[in-house]
Amino acid sequence: MSRIEIKPGVYYVGVRDWDRRLFDELIPLPDGTSYNAYIVKGKEKTCLIDTVDPPKIKELIENLNMLGINSLDYIIANHAEQDHSGGIPEILKRYPDALVVTNAKCKSLLMDLLLIPEDKFLEVEDGQSLSLGDKTLQFIFAPWVHWPETMLTYLKEDNILFPCDFFGSHLATSELYADKSPKVYESAKRYYAEIMMPFRNSIKKHLEKLRQFDIKMIAPSHGPIHNEPEFILNAYTDWTSDTVKNEVVLPYVSMHGSVEKLVHFFTEALIRREIKVLPFNLTRTDIGALAISLVDAATIVLGTPTVLTGPHPSVVYAAYLANALRPKTKFASIIGSYGWGGRAKEMLLSMLGNLKLELIEPVIIKGYPRKEHLKQLDRLADEILKRHRNIGII
Numbered sequence: 314m315s316r317i318e319i320k321p322g323v324y325y326v327g328v329r330d331w332d333r334r335l336f337d338e339l340i341p342l343p344d345g346t347s348y349n350a351y352i353v354k355g356k357e358k359t360c361l362i363d364t365v366d367p368p369k370i371k372e373l374i375e376n377l378n379m380l381g382i383n384s385l386d387y388i389i390a391n392h393a394e395q396d397h398s399g400g401i402p403e404i405l406k407r408y409p410d411a412l413v414v415t416n417a418k419c420k421s422l423l424m425d426l427l428l429i430p431e432d433k434f435l436e437v438e439d440g441q442s443l444s445l446g447d448k449t450l451q452f453i454f455a456p457w458v459h460w461p462e463t464m465l466t467y468l469k470e471d472n473i474l475f476p477c478d479f480f481g482s483h484l485a486t487s488e489l490y491a492d493k494s495p496k497v498y499e500s501a502k503r504y505y506a507e508i509m510m511p512f513r514n515s516i517k518k519h520l521e522k523l524r525q526f527d528i529k530m531i532a533p534s535h536g537p538i539h540n541e542p543e544f545i546l547n548a549y550t551d552w553t554s555d556t557v558k559n560e561v562v563l564p565y566v567s568m569h570g571s572v573e574k575l576v577h578f579f580t581e582a583l584i585r586r587e588i589k590v591l592p593f594n595l596t597r598t599d600i601g602a603l604a605i606s607l608v609d610a611a612t613i614v615l616g617t618p619t620v621l622t623g624p625h626p627s628v629v630y631a632a633y634l635a636n637a638l639r640p641k642t643k644f645a646s647i648i649g650s651y652g653w654g655g656r657a658k659e660m661l662l663s664m665l666g667n668l669k670l671e672l673i674e675p676v677i678i679k680g681y682p683r684k685e686h687l688k689q690l691d692r693l694a695d696e697i698l699k700r701h702r703n704i705g706i707i
Contacts, residue, residue: 317489319530319538320564321470322448324352324363326376327534331486335395336483340507341601342461344500345485348373348396349534350476351470352380355512360387360414362449362466362475363534364400366437373400374407376397384408387435387443389450390415391477392463393422397534402427414443416454418462421662442469453522455479456482457515459508472529479519481547482536487697491537493544499605500536501545505552506604512613517553520546557611557641561697563592564631566614571650574682575690576616579648582694607640612673612697613707615661623660631633632664639667644700646693647675650682 317325327349334342343405345609348365350373359382365373377385385408390398393415405411412435413423420434437443439454458479466475482500491497495686509516528546531539539545561583567573583590591606607613613635617628624632635642645665647658658675673696678686700707 319351320473322354323468323471323473324354324380325375325382325445325489325532326350326352328364328365328372328376330369331485332697339533340483341599342483343599343601344483346483346535347485347515347533348513349536349538351379351532352382353445353448353450355448357446358386358444359384360389360443360445361385361404361411362389363397363477364388364404365389366396367399367403370400370403374403384455385411386445387412387414387465389475390419390423391466391475391534393405393419393426394478395426397477398423398427401429405429405433416452416462416464418456419464422462427590439464451481455519457512458519459512464599467526467528472527474523474526474528474531474542475534476531477534479516479533480531480539480549481533484536485541486537487602489538491539491541491544493541497537498548501548501604502552502608503601504535505549506608506638507601510552510604510608511637513553513641516549517697520553531578535572549565552589552608555641557643557704557706558589558609559587559701560589560591560606560610561612561614562603562610562642563590563616564595564598564628565592566595566618566625566627569621571678571681572616572618573650575648575650575676575678575686578682578687579614579690579694582691583697586694586698587707588694588698593631595625595631603630603631604634604638607619607635607638607642610640610642611701611704612644613642614646614648617647617649617661619649619655619657619658620654622657624657625650628661629664632661636667638667643671643704644670644673645670646673646697647677648690648693650678650680654682671700673700
């Protein structure tokens with residue numbers, strides 16, 4: 314049970330989900346997650362900022378009871394996704410006089426997703442403020458972080474930003490506040506990679522918009538609270554920049570050893586050229602780890618055998634993932650093998666249309682690698698080295 318005062322009149326009432334291991338039936342959660350909700354008590358009004366995933370609603374209500382919240386004026390819905398909004402119907406049953414405060418797009422989604430009646434809403438505009446008496450909430454629209462209706466809530470008197478998913482992390486921890494440990498950083502980077510990276514350009518604009526606010530604390534709806542906000546703000550500035558690193562991401566599958574031989578030789582060739590290489594055997598890879606690697610890498614090289622004239626299905630998924638996540642990667646290539654023929658190269662390239670990539674000539678061989686094929690891999694490594702030098706990352 315969580316009911317911790319983070320500032321006078323501001324309380325954390327969220328719920329930790331220690332055991333959850335999959336999000337949206339898609340995203341691995343190696344460290345669980347949390348659904349952070351907050352109470353802000355003013356002299357005249359009380360509001361709840363965000364709720365929790367529906368299976369955890371009883372725990373949220375217990376936290377509100379232990380805090381003595383007998384009446385509630387407002388429920389701030391920063392984002393319509395159900396892990397934050399899903400508890401609203403139950404909260405409205407317990408506090409029938411409360412109004413759901415959100416923007417027009419979020420209101421429409423909540424009416425569709427949760428069947429909340431229209432008369433239960435208080436609709437707000439970008440920049441509008443809501444007074445609780447001695448505390449003032451200002452609403453900041455941030456579309457495509459990561460849904461079109463997302464908004465942020467800023468508590469003026471305490472300089473707290475409640476950004477919902479923005480700056481969050483899937484990390485269940487007994488520590489309420491973030492430190493600067495590698496674990497906290499990697500969890501936040503994983504979250505950015507899996508959820509926020511497709512909207513990198515929008516996020517860059519919103520980061521610039523936030524510079525006009527004096528932010529002393531960032532209280533997201535997943536993961537620890539940042540009471541030293543520069544840590545996460547600087548990380549996002551780096552991740553969303555156009556700067557890439559001297560790294561090659563190498564997702565691959567090998568069915569009968571040919572691609573494995575190519576990958577092992579190519580990995581060593583890159584290392585000899587002082588290029589960091591991140592190989593991922595897709596039969597064993599945590600897809601979140603692959604997503605993290607795409608945040609900074611200058612180059613992606615897909616390694617695939619040929620299956621029924623096309624790439625291996627796991628490599629198809631890796632290509633689809635990269636295309637969907639839209640990393641700032643600059644270059645791409647393919648290495649692979651085939652038996653009697655196929656179109657693996659053409660099919661994979663057709664799947665990368667969202668990425669602004671320069672293609673480096675692939676190495677696709679017939680059968681098991683021979684000396685001439687390994688020489689082709691050396692030439693590919695040389696070309697990657699040349700491209701990395703040309704953009705000044707070596």
